[in-house]
Amino acid sequence: MIKTFKMKVKEGQEEEYERRHNLLWPEMADMIHEYGGRNYTISLDTETRTLYGYIEVEDEARWAESSDTPVNRKWWDFMADVMETNPDNSPVSNDLKVVFHLD
Incomplete structure (x- = not known):
């Protein structure tokens, strides 16, 4: 299953957002x-x-469980100062509707 979504990086934090993702923790x-x-x-x-995200997931319910893992919560806290977030530091994220896909 393909999931697409959008988020927002804070003004002036674009390079820092990219830098942190280029150093993605192995455990993440x-x-x-x-x-x-x-x-x-x-x-x-x-x-x-x-920010526009694209990810292929095996099972949507299983993928949804990943948000409650300790490493994911730690990542949200780590990224909270460079992007728009909810009160729990999860990114403000809106799912997008896939209207076309070609393998």
Whole structure:
């Protein structure tokens, strides 16, 4: 299953957002794979600071469980100062509707 979504990076934090993802913790990458995530891409629209995410997940219910893992909560806390977040530091994220896909 393909999941697409959008988030927002804070003004002036675009380079820091990218830097932190380029240094992704191995335990975070392991968790993403453990919960069935593959082919994960995040792109930035530099004009609007909107982040567009794309990930393929094996099972949506299993993927949803990943948000409650300690490493994911730690990542949210680590990223909270560079992006728009909810009170629990989870990113403000809106799912996008996939309207076309070609393998």
